Ligand SMILES: Nc1ncnc2c1ncn2[C@@H]1O[C@H](COP(=O)(O)OP(=O)(O)O)[C@@H](O)[C@H]1O
Ligand SMILES: [Mg+2]
């Protein structure tokens with residue numbers, strides 16, 4: 084079998100996948116909506132769509148998908164008469180699209196072809212995507228490191244370059260006892276968590292590992308060997324990892340080592356900088372700025388910067404402790420009237436009772452909302 | 461100290477810490493001068509062995525040696541190597557570190573815990589960093605990739621310009637500037653800035669005697685593709701094939717895999733960092749015959765037995781060309797550099813150079829997107845239709861224009877201070893000011909491209925003209941010279957014919973597979 088058919092297989096798979104994902108969005112959302120979901124955008128609108136239409140398996144499936152590649156996909160769907168763009172007559176509503184009979188036909192056949200409902204089964208919440216990413220980075224690096232530890236050779240090039248993961252693994256293996264536990268127990272726990280998977284998925288995940296005895300395979304190498312579309316393999320591996328996570332979560336006692344891979348460091352929020360997310364944890368517990376500054380050993384001014392960042396990025400945050408809704412509205416009005424965001428000018432209009440922090444929070448809230456809107460445009 | 465005893469001691473350190481039995485050309489000359497307290501400029505080819513010229517004196521001299529390096533990834537690699545294999549106490553300071561981590565590291569430095577500190581140029585401006593280093597006592601300051609200081613160089617960095625002042629704040633230790641790519645003008649500029657005497661400029665011959673330079677005129681795109689695929693099949697590997705765009709890499713890989721005999725893999729900036737590392741590891745382990753790559757591949761790759769480099773497209777400058785073919789044959793054995801010349805490729809480069817720089821509109825959108833909070837996630841740029849690769853450039857020029865300061869690039873986001881100027885409202889004016897400042901480097905790049913074309917079109921020995929561009933007259937060759945002087949391609953063909961195939965397919969067994977990957981050293985089965 085030649086690779087040109089591999090190319091065709093990739094398109095056939097992508098076509099089924101996108102059409103299936105677009106089914107609930109047709110007539111409701113723009114064609115870009117699924118793109119944002121596949122990339123895993125962290126904006127409110129996207130997350131709402133994921134929940135509303137239960138598109139959890141799609142969320143962050145291809146975090147590196149380029150806009151131009153997505154446009155090519157949409158173009159091809161149109162070319163094959165599967166998708167028709169639709170202009171919205173009513174003002175204020177965004178243009179959407181419809182899927183043709185032929186597309187619906189493909190969607191119904193795709194279940195038999197690709198078994199989507201089986202692969203999608205472990206995806207029941209949007210945060211599984213983040214969990215998979217974290218789990219996979221840690222798993223890959225700990226396997227590579229332990230493999231080298233067993234050979235007594237630690238001068239290797241880590242495949243996972245992400246610093247946070249590297250720090251985490253270093254911490255795991257910091258002393259002799261911990262190293263002993265990992266070197267002695269990792270293989271057994273891997274065996275138990277992987278054996279419920281189908282053999283073919285076991286093999287795919289295994290072949291991606293790096294260590295002394297193997298460099299690991301890339302997705303395209305796996306695809307050449309299995310003669311399956313790379314995106315299809317990618318989806319199966321993701322599902323395999325999600326199932327492993329499930330298995331470990333449901334039997335933590337049996338996986339003392341691997342369950343450590345699931346823990347989130349200090350409730351880190353991926354939308355925020357590391358430091359701001361630590362502040363966010365404390366702010367959610369109701370600590371004051373002074374308390375947060377004291378507990379974290381940072382300046383109150385820095386905590387204020389973090390709160391502004393939180394106001395900008397985390398629309399669900401209740402900042403009323405620092406800024407009432409009425410005051411926020413007033414600040415925004417003044418800023419608009421003056422046509423400026425300069426804090427000093429706004430403060431001059433408000434008088435001494437209002438702090439710079441409050442003005443910054445109000446402007447950040449407004450901006451956060453606008454950025455969401457702009458991205459959807 | 462007597463020359464003989466110094467020789468012995470240095471030779472001993474070289475053997476003990478690095479495992480080398482002799483110095484490469486130029487290394488001893490540089491080291492000896494640094495130990496005498498001279499400022500030195502070392503010009504050595506990529507892979508020529510520049511690192512040893514500061515790592516060895518660092519061990520020998522009392523105090524801590526400071527190494528300025530522009531690339532964070534190279535910095536971490538080197539420190540890892542020094543600490544691991546070579547048992548040399550070394551550390552780095554750069555902008556990816558957490559404040560707490562930095563504070564701790566600075567404390568260790570001031571205690572004199574390290575023989576070598578790698579630091580990014582912007583961090584070296586920081587007064588806390590300087591204070592810690594002064595306390596430890598700076599034995600020497602090494603500046604890697606020193607050509608970055610030249611405004612006429614292709615990698616100009618403003619942080620480098622402030623280095624001469626830093627030398628003074630560090631107590632004027634001897635300075636060692638090293639680089640692989642300096643034209644006579646750049647050389648003069650570096651000597652001037654760091655007060656380096658003519659007799660302390662050490663030039664390792666740039667000429668790579670063992671590499672044959674072949675330039676092949678192709679009539680069309682199809683013609684070229686055919687030839688390149690054939691060469692990958694026939695040439696003795698391992699090798700690298702350079703293309704100018706990701707699309708070409710992907711296309712060539714896909715086509716080659718339809719009919720090609722060897723095992724190849726693509727490599728470009730669009731791949732995830734894990735995939736890139738896997739490919740690199742396979743290549744270093746000798747599991748791939750060729751890598752088909754953009755220029756993203758090669759920096760810091762330490763592989764001495766690369767037998768060929770092919771250029772599918774010609775590179776945009778002679779500097780880049782010299783660097784890329786310089787990866788061939790570092791083991792001293794004969795190697796081959798083949799460039800497939802299609803004159804129309806110049807359009808690709810003019811297009812890429814246009815795309816590399818932002819439009820006024822993009823600059824404006826970028827400025828509008830800067831937030832008071834002082835952080836910008838890289839992922840957000842894409843949403844504003846600004847390519848990731850452009851971010852560094854935009855921040856750089858925004859800093860020049862006084863809109864931001866203290867820019868620090870992390871893996872996922874940029875941090876910066878927004879200056880008052882950004883509040884002035886007139887962002888459009890600022891944006892066009894930024895665009896104007898980009899005119900000079902753009903012009904420079906066009907000149908470099910013209911030099912490259914002149915070289916390709918020229919009618920004399922390619923080696924002689926390449927070396928002359930860098931101010932070197934020697935152009936001897938040990939195997940074959942170039943396609944102008946005449947060369948026999950068959951000398952570089954793969955004679956073994958077959959390559960080692962990966963182990964055949966066995967029936968899948970999870971238990972066995974895991975036992976192989978994570979073998980139980982205590983004997984017996986882990987299960
Ligand atoms: N004296 C020497 N003898 C043998 N190998 C050397 C010597 N000096 C350097 N090398 C090797 O040469 C390679 C390139 O050295 P490096 O310092 O990274 O080069 P550069 O920085 O000039 O590109 C390394 O693999 C290094 O181990
Ligand atoms: Mg170097």
Ligand SMILES: [Zn+2]
Pocket residue numbers: 921922923924941942943944945946
């Ligand atoms: Zn010649």
